[in-house]
Amino acid sequence: MTTVHEPRTSPEVGGIGHSVRRKEDDRFIRGAGNYLDDLNLPGMLHMAILRSPVAHARINSIDSSAAMEIEGVLAVITGEALAAHGLAWMPTLSGDTQAVLATDKVRFQGQEVAVVIATDPYIAHDALSHIDVDYEELEAITTPQQSLATSTLIRDEKEGQTDNVAYTWEAGDQDSTDAAFAAAAKVVSLDTHYPRSHPAPLETCGVVADVNSITGQATIYMTSQAPHAIRTVFALVAGLPEEKIRIVTQDIGGGFGNKVPVYPGYVVATAASLLIGKPVKWIESRTENLISTGFARDFHMHAELALDGDNRITAMRAGILSDQGAFFSDAQPTQFRAGLFHICTGSYDFPAAHVTAQGAYTNKAPGGVAYRCSFRVTEASYLIERLVDNAAHEVGVDPADFRAQNFIREDQFPYLSPTGFVYDSGNYHGAMDKAKEMIGYDGWRARQAEQNADPDATKLIGIGVASFTEVVGAGPSRQYDILGLKMFDSAELRIHPTGKAILKLGVQTQGQGHETTFAQIVAEELGIPYSDIKVMYGDTDNTPYGLGTYASRSTPVGGAATAVVSRKIRAKAQKLAAHLLEAAEEDLDWEPGKFTVKGTDQSVTIQEVAFAAYTNHPVGMEAGLEGVTYYDPPNMTYPFGTYIVVVEVDTGDGTWKVLEMVAVDDCGVRINPMIVDGQIAGGLTEGFAKANMQWITFDDDGNCIGSNFMDYLVPTAWETPRYQLGETVTPSPHHPIGAKGVGESATVGSPAAFTNAVIDALWSRGVSNIDMPVLPHRVWGALNGVEVSP
C-alpha cells in the first residue's frame, strides 16, 4: 500500500493525518518554556566540576585547601571522598564501570576530577583554579588500532582486564558467508571510518538535586530522556529507597541520545545535596557537554560484498573496530554489544552475512550513545549504502538500478534477514521510483555525463543515492532490555467527567511534539478533540513506568500503548453507551466520538458517556473511565526510504554544494504529517552536517578538537540545502495504528547519500572513498593523489 492516509476525523478533533499545530509551541515561541536552568530553589547551591586537562595521567595528589579558603565555597569533593561512601565508581549502561570522580588516574581529557560547591556559580568556577592537582602524565592512547597494539593498559584498575578490549561480538553465519564468498564472481570491499560525533543538544545536561535531610525524599530535577530508568539506577547505585526518589524532567531542549546516560555530575550533585542538606544545581557548559558527555559513532569499518555473475549480491562480511573511549558506556540493549549494527544487510535480499565487532578502550571520552539513531543503525546503514554504491560503480551499473535489482521485493515481507531480523513490511521499489521521478534522475544523469566528460572540467556533478532500512521501536521483551529492564512502554489515560482527558506517558519528549501527537492518537481512537487532551510525562511520581525516548521508540512503543489504552477505554465506554441508549452493546456502531444504535439516529457522544461514567454508571460497573497499558511490542518496526542528492564539486578548492535533494520516506502511517516533515528536515540537516563538516577529533596527545561551536560545526540555515520531501505509506502490520517511527530515519539514511554523491562525481577521476566529514581538503587530496590527515 502506498497511498497517503486520509484522516477519519474532523480537523477539530484532529486525529491521525491532521497537521495540527503543536500544542507545546505556544510556550516555546513565547519564551515561556521551563528548562532546567530556569529552576531556582530556596537556598540552592551551585556546583562546578574540575576536569582533567590531560588525556592520561596518574593523580599523585589533590590539594583543595586554597579553594576552601574562598568565601562562599562550602565544599570541595574529590574521588577519595566519594570512595569512602562507595561512590567513586558507577556502573555504565553496557555493564562496565565508570569513574564518578577520578581516584587513581585520569583516562581522558575532560574527565571529572573534583567538584566545588559554592553559594554562587561564579565563585564555584573561580575556585576551580585554586585546586592543585599533581598529574604525572602517561602516554595517551588515541586510536583503537594503537590501543590493541600497545602493552599500556588503559583500564589497569579493572579486575581481570588484561588487554584494552572492551567487548567482542558477532552475528550472522560465518560458514555460509565464507562459502558464498568462495563462489563469488566478484568481491567488492570498503574500509571506512564513521567519525566520532556528538549530539550537541542546544540545552546542555544538568541537574538540580534536592535531598531533604529530614524526610530522606530525593527530588532530582534533570534533563533525562529516560527518567524512570534513571530512578531505578539511582536506587541501585546509591542505595536510596526507590519510593523516595522522584525524577522530574521539565522542558528538555533536545536530547538526541545525549541525555540517556547517567553522568558523574548527576551523582556528585545528589551526593552533595545529601551531604549538605541543601539543593545543588549543576549546569554543564557547552565545552563540558562536548568533551565529556556521550559521543556517538566512532566505528572503523571493513566490509565486503560477494556478487554473482549477474550482479546479484550473495553475501556480506563486515568487521568493526569501535573506539569506546575510557569506559564502555554505550547506551544499548544488553544482548547487543554493538547495538543493532547487524541490520547492516540493509534493504537487500541475500542469504548470507557475517558480522564481527570488537571495541577498544582509548584515552578519550566515553559515550557511544545512539545519536538520533537506533543503536548503531546509523553506522550500519552508512556502511551498506556506501558499499552498494561502490559495487555498482565497480561493475558499471547505475547505482539506482543496482539497488533495484537487489532490493527485497514487496511480496517477500515479512522478511527474515540473514542476521536474524524479521522486517515487518516494505516497498523499497516504490520509494526508489518516487524519488527518481521527483528529482528527475535520468535528466541529471544526462547532464552529469555531458559536464563531467570534459577532462578539464572544474565543476563536477555527482548523484548520490541511499535506500536505507531502519530497525526501530525497541523492543520485544524476549530480546530487548537495558540493565535487565524490559523495553516495554506505557500509557495511562483518564477521561474526566466533562469529556476532557489526561494522558500520562512513560516516554519522554525532548522537543519532538509528544504533547500533540500522542493527543492525536487518543483523538483518533476516542473522538475527543486533541486540544482537550493534556499529555504528561517525565515526573516519575506521576507517570507510569517506561524506558523513555530514544531509538525512535516513542511512537512504535509508547504510541502503541496509547492506542491500546484508548481502545480499552472505548470498550468500557461502549458498555456505558449501551446503558445510556438502553441497547445491547453489540447493537452499537462506533465512529470517532459517537456511539449510535444501528439503524437509528439514537446516539451518545463520548463526552456524554464520560459524564455518565461519574454520574450515571450502571449498577455493578465500577465508576470512572480510565486505564493503563504496558505495551510489549511483538516486533520492531522497519521504516525505510530513498534519498537522492545531486552535488557539484569544485575541483580547485575541493568544496562541494548540494544542487538538489529529494527524500522519500516511508514511516508507515503518519500521525501528524507536519511534525513528520519537521523531523525529516531536521534529520537530513544532521546527516548533512556529518557528511559535510562535523566531527570530534583528537590530536596525538588526546586533546579534544571540537570542544566548542567554533570547532564542532553545526550547520546554519545558510549551509543547509533545500529539501524536497516525498512519502509512501506502508503501514506496520503489527502496530495498532500502523506507524513505524520517524525521528531518526533521515539522520540514519542521509549521510551515505551525500558521501555517495561526492564519490559519484569523482569516480571517473579514480576516487572510490573519502571518509566523513567529506571536507574540502580531503576532496582535494583525493583528486590530487595527496595523502591528507586528519
Added chain:
Amino acid sequence: MYPSAFDYSAPGSLEEALATLAELGDEGRVLAGGQSLIPMMKLRLAAPGHLVDINRVDELAHISESNGHLAVGALARHADVASSEAVSRHNHTVASAAPWVSDPLVRNRGTLCGSVAHCDPEGDWNSVMLAVGASVVARSSSGERVIPITDFVVDFFTNSLDPGEMVTEVRIPAYQGPAGGAYLKLERKVGDYATVGVATHLVLDGSGNVAEAGLGLTAVYGHNLKVTEAEEMMAGQTPGPELFAEAAAIAASACDPDDNVRGPAEYKRAVVAEYTRRGFAQALALARGEG
C-alpha cells in the same frame, strides 16, 4: 561559561573614554562589539581587569568618505560596512569582504576597528587592509597619530598601540577610477574563521596596465600577510591569467600555513594560489567595469 571578575565603565564621550583609558593603563580594555573579547573572557582565555565600554560614544559610529579615503569609526559595525553605499562605490575589496565576516549576528554587533585591533591572524579584515593600504587612527588623552596598517599589525594578536591608546578610526583608500578588488574566503560554515582568505586589489593605469596591486592573506601565516613581492612584481605589468598565476605562485610560497583540522599546509597553499588567481580575475573584471 563564567568569566573572571572585572570592573566596567561606560563613558559617554570620547574624551571621557580616553581619560579613563589613560588612568587605567595596562588594565584597561576597550569594549566595542565584544564579539571576540567576550567569548575569550567567558572561556577565561582573557581576564581584563577593567572594560571601557565605548558603545555610548556615538561620535565613533561614522562611515564617511572624504579626502580620497573612507573613514570607518570605531563603533561602525561590520553590518554597517556591508550595507554602506560609500564602501561599495569606492573600495571593492572591502565591500567584497564585509559579508564574509563571521555570521549575521556577529556582523550586527562586531566592529571593523575592533577586528583590526584584535590582530587575529584568522580574522578577515587585516588582510583586506594590508591589500588596500589602509591606515589606523589611534587616539589617547595626549593626542592622535595615524599608523600605516603595515606598522599597526605587529604579530599574532599583537598591534602597535600604546597603553592608554585606542583605535578611533580606520582609513581606507577610496578609488574613483579603474580599480577593483575581491575577498575570497574558504570557510567550513558561516561564522567560521577562514581556512584560507585572499584579499586582492588592483588599480589600472591609463593604458590598462597594473598601476597598483594589493594582496593580503588570512589564516596562513603567524599574522595577516601582505605579499609585497607579488604586489611589486605586478606593478606596471599587463594584467591577465599569466600574471595572476605568477602572483599566485609567489603567494603560495610566501605563506606558511599550519597543518590542522582545516587541512594540511599543502592544501592551503594550493587554495591560496587558486584564490589569488580567481581574486585577481574578479578584481580585473571590476576594474574594467565588467564585474
